[in-house]
Amino acid sequence: MKPLQFPAFDFRFKSSENKVHIFDVVRKKFVVLQPEEWVRQHVVHYLLKIKKFPLSLINVEKQLTLNGRKKRYDAVIFNSDGTIHLLVECKAPSVVINQDVFDQIAQYNMNLNATYLMVTNGLRHFYCEMDYQEEKYSFLPAIPDFSR
Secondary structure (H helix, E strand, C coil), X not given: CCCCCCCCCCCCEEEECCEEEEEECCCCXXXXXXXXXXXXXXXXHHHHHHCCCCHHHXXXXXXXXXXXXXXXXXXXXXXXXXXXEEEEEECCXXXXXXXXXXXHHHHHHHHHCCCEEEEECCCCEEEEEEECCCCEEEEECCCCCCCC
């Protein structure tokens, strides 16, 4: 897999059925290493090791229902009260981040109401803070570090 715009992290890999798998510390299992998974695992390690979010507050690849259709978000970080602090949308490095990607995370967030949004293809990262009272958002240079 190609290098991404994240710090270098130590990952666990294994080969099985002629496929490379990467260990997901959130799901506690090996998953097939696809380009989007490569980005997702970097995001998880970035949130854990750089931003210092506790593993217990991170959730990966869970299903949600939008307009009667089942979808999957890439990652969320919960607040201790169960509300969502951060919603993350990961794309493969080959995917250009465009309006369609922002529309996708916006649709997911209509159900989830996260405080922050992150969109990344591993090469470019975008961060937003939501302001629900003013019905607007603002771009940020980074996601704030975890604080209790």
